[in-house]
Amino acid sequence: MKESDFQTLKVDQRRMMETLHHTCSFGTGHRWGQAATETGMKRLALSDSDKKVRDWFVDTTKSLGCEITIDKMGNIFAVRPGRRQDVAPIFVGSHLDTQPTGGRYDGILGILAGVETLKVLQDANVETEYPIGVVNWTNEEGARFPMTMVSSGVWAEAISLEAAHGLKEVGGTRATLLSELKRQGYLGETPASYRATPMSAHFELHIEQGPILEMEKQKIGVVNGVQAYKWYTIEVEGRAAHTGTTPYGARADALLGAARMIAHSNKKGHELSALASTGILTLEPGSTNTIANKVSFSLDIRAPDNSTVEAMEAQLKKDFTALAGEEPVPLSVIWRTDSNSPAVKFHKDCIDIVRQSADAVLGNSSLHRDMTSGAGHDSVYTSRHCPTTMIFVPSKNGVSHHPEEWTSDEDCALGAEVLCQSVIRYDRKLAGATS
Amino acid sequence: MKESDFQTLKVDQRRMMETLHHTCSFGTGHRWGQAATETGMKRLALSDSDKKVRDWFVDTTKSLGCEITIDKMGNIFAVRPGRRQDVAPIFVGSHLDTQPTGGRYDGILGILAGVETLKVLQDANVETEYPIGVVNWTNEEGARFPMTMVSSGVWAEAISLEAAHGLKEVGGTRATLLSELKRQGYLGETPASYRATPMSAHFELHIEQGPILEMEKQKIGVVNGVQAYKWYTIEVEGRAAHTGTTPYGARADALLGAARMIAHSNKKGHELSALASTGILTLEPGSTNTIANKVSFSLDIRAPDNSTVEAMEAQLKKDFTALAGEEPVPLSVIWRTDSNSPAVKFHKDCIDIVRQSADAVLGNSSLHRDMTSGAGHDSVYTSRHCPTTMIFVPSKNGVSHHPEEWTSDEDCALGAEVLCQSVIRYDRKLAGATS
Missing domain, CATH: 3.40.630.10 (Zn peptidases)
Known part of the structure; x- marks a missing residue:
């Protein structure tokens, strides 16, 4: 033919x-x-x-x-x-x-x-x-x-x-x-x-x-x-407290910390030319008048090459720790890698x-x-x-x-x-x- | 006696x-x-x-x-x-x-x-x-x-x-x-x-x-x-999309928008001497590789007097709308007042x-x-x-x-x-x- x-x-x-x-x-x-x-x-x-x-x-x-x-x-x-x-x-x-x-x-x-x-x-x-x-x-x-x-x-x-x-x-x-x-x-x-x-x-x-x-x-x-991607679960832990009786200075607000991390990961993604996205977020205890003591969120980082994904991970690990430490009462942050696709x-x-x-x-x-x-x-x-x-x-x-x-x-x-x-x-x- | x-x-x-x-x-x-x-x-x-x-x-x-x-x-x-x-x-x-x-x-x-x-x-x-x-x-x-x-x-x-x-x-x-x-x-x-x-x-x-x-x-x-308090539910709506295939410029990321609003409400609370707190956040569809199209979160605003709560509400309504409009593809924001306790x-x-x-x-x-x-x-x-x-x-x-x-x-x-x-x-x- x-x-x-x-x-x-x-x-x-x-x-x-x-x-x-x-x-x-x-x-x-x-x-x-x-x-x-x-x-x-x-x-x-x-x-x-x-x-x-x-x-x-x-x-x-x-x-x-x-x-x-x-x-x-x-x-x-x-x-x-x-x-x-x-x-x-x-x-x-x-x-x-x-x-x-x-x-x-x-x-x-x-x-x-x-x-x-x-x-x-x-x-x-x-x-x-x-x-x-x-x-x-x-x-x-x-x-x-x-x-x-x-x-x-x-x-x-x-x-x-x-x-x-x-x-x-x-x-x-x-x-x-x-x-x-x-x-x-x-x-x-x-x-x-x-x-x-x-x-x-x-x-x-x-x-x-x-x-x-x-x-x-x-x-x-x-x-x-x-493109390469890695998936993580980030667990942020603070302390449950009453929203009405707890002044800002005594709070360890896990959701506020997580919100700052999510916004920050987007900012860094733009800077490093990687896609950073959060599609899952769960929290405890989940009450209007109780500050969340625990938030878990997904993080999906993607880039055409592995090195950019690794650079994003290293940067965000550093920055999330810093953000957690800046809260009035410091939060703890734990990263878990759920999947790694080079x-x-x-x-x-x-x-x-x-x-x-x-x-x-x-x-x-x-x-x-x-x-x-x-x-x-x-x-x-x-x-x-x-x-x-x-x-x-x-x-x-x-x-x-x-x-x-x-x-x-x-x-x-x-x-x-x-x-x-x-x-x-x-x-x-x-x-x-x-x- | x-x-x-x-x-x-x-x-x-x-x-x-x-x-x-x-x-x-x-x-x-x-x-x-x-x-x-x-x-x-x-x-x-x-x-x-x-x-x-x-x-x-x-x-x-x-x-x-x-x-x-x-x-x-x-x-x-x-x-x-x-x-x-x-x-x-x-x-x-x-x-x-x-x-x-x-x-x-x-x-x-x-x-x-x-x-x-x-x-x-x-x-x-x-x-x-x-x-x-x-x-x-x-x-x-x-x-x-x-x-x-x-x-x-x-x-x-x-x-x-x-x-x-x-x-x-x-x-x-x-x-x-x-x-x-x-x-x-x-x-x-x-x-x-x-x-x-x-x-x-x-x-x-x-x-x-x-x-x-x-x-x-x-x-x-x-x-x-x-103190006075008002409770609200804020619904942020964007568009579901694949985290791997959707560049930032084509996203209407409801969770990213909500995260920015939550962080912002805390900042404004400090400025206006009011307590602003979010204890509930739910989202759809809830998948690591799908951008959330819908996020609903609680907002609890408190202050010793009613006028401060009202001032916070007015300010945040304006600011959330602005934040929603700043996303690459604009988000919609709806406020619902759930309770009002003067x-x-x-x-x-x-x-x-x-x-x-x-x-x-x-x-x-x-x-x-x-x-x-x-x-x-x-x-x-x-x-x-x-x-x-x-x-x-x-x-x-x-x-x-x-x-x-x-x-x-x-x-x-x-x-x-x-x-x-x-x-x-x-x-x-x-x-x-x-x-």
Whole structure:
């Protein structure tokens, strides 16, 4: 197949979007608009609606000539044979599970664009050199079983199968990830490991989940890597006291201290070019007329490189201690590191090929840009064991993990087209290298 | 009785404290130390343990020659006859109910000092001109039935009997204040009103619940009034967004805005000499990697006079709006006023008499000081219908509403002595005025 040939391959925007919205009938969520498709999604991993969309995925890819492999994490690998069967497939991957108040694009678009790619290849009778696969990773969101990207993590041998299987459903029922895999019939025989289901590459199309492409009027983000992040819980302890009878000079007000720390972390984030955010804050005892003796808050620090995250941590540890000491009665501050995700650099070959594909599809290099992913994705784990990159499309208002998450049909199709072309170009590149 | 005579009347410290700790066997709470008396109290209004201490109070005061009146709020008025029966009694009053994690002094000391005063009068065979009473007010804490000082409020005709009777137990059972009054046998026949049980005066001995007396090494606070306070709920609304993918410039971070408002309210409080405090903060959605779209926090503003509270409110309304507008994407701010308690000025005659009694008991005017109560008490409502004041004794570390609330035996006895002398002096003053 010559380059001039495969450049004529086009995804069918209408078919892809209709199929996407069809699959969103499994686990329809909160309605926010009048149109049929104007609802969010609530399709928690291994729920009954997740089983339905999994069954749909298996049936559809089988009908497109794929062989199905299901591993012990319920990851579903659908592989369309290539000319050669002695090599690992080139995969498109993402996830079909959603947040409890999620939207119709996060993860879902990546899988649907993969299925559309299979259809494009089928319609044009294209025989690739390498097998082409689509993988649906289980429980990427971590919303039901509280570990994000857990199944690509097991595949990468970064997380143990036992720990993953033992994850308990959030909210206190007895269900575990393993019990739900069994109940839904998605506990496969194949070991969950890159050794059992190797990949020649992993491409993931995803919505940006941020406002940058939209703000800069660009269509495609060529993702060079994922920023580093560390999560902390900060515990500030003071002393409960009556708000009416305790003068300022006798107070150890844990909430006032925490408020100053949160405001300060934002200020330092601007100075050091890092993102610092607090999304959780709890306190004790929680009474209008009692000064809080204990506040616990989350701190999420992100930057494109690890050293900036470390510098922020060191600075804030110093500054929080100073702020705590400045209160009339000193507060105590304890830091706990909850997670540490170093910066990820994606593979140059994959990045180059996505950039070329974006150029070809958009016909204008000002409509795409290189960028760093702000969030983690399954591609973080696949990148440990195969060349990987991601393709971003604009998110309206940067909204994600929300029913109103939205990307236009045109932008979804442009992303799918870049994905499809990237897979074929990568196949040709490998064929050239090995032929 | 000459002044030289009644100055020799002394409370029996040991008897009073032993009796106090005996009554704390009804509703013993959290243990914090090794000694028998080193526990807190959990004696919610109209609970079984509250019934026991009420029964004890009725039996004890009856045995001291008192007549008992119980009104429709379960307030118990124990009155020792005076020479004249055509005048309203001079009352000592406070409450026997506690917080769920309360201590042994808040309220309890005031009643026990009243009972000790009756014993002192009895032992010395003192016949007062006016009847002397002790009143136990129901559900002062508002911890079980969520309205503080509700029964003195009904007595003052500031709260309707129906509203008070209808109060539901916190925590979702079906019990109401009325149903519990009936169950415990404390629904009296007498209307709950100052018209049915008038008072010539109301004196209340109470722990300070703050650190000022201790910090300034003083023994007695002569309470001139209660500071004004207003309670608000502030709702800050922004937009949920992913912490990793949303640059600062695209954020409407409700928690960051709220943190700045809380820190700012403290700064303004110092400037305007008002206490501003936040003890409750809740947020949505509450996820480490999601910027909060909604934060709700309490604001408690207090000052000795109403005008300062109003000035703080006006200033902060202006400043919070400005702070909300300064965020990259503006936040919205809504204020709701939850309660408004204007400043209370106690009666000059009562205050003068307590000051004279403190001088006499302490023999040193540097050991007492005039002060404003930071918290509300039943005396706020009695002051609407009879001359009223309060006497404060030191609280260790200013701690209250906590099992470790503590006042030394000596300080309790000094307070009781000032109370006892104040009652007798006030009786003599009235006798002089009417004889």
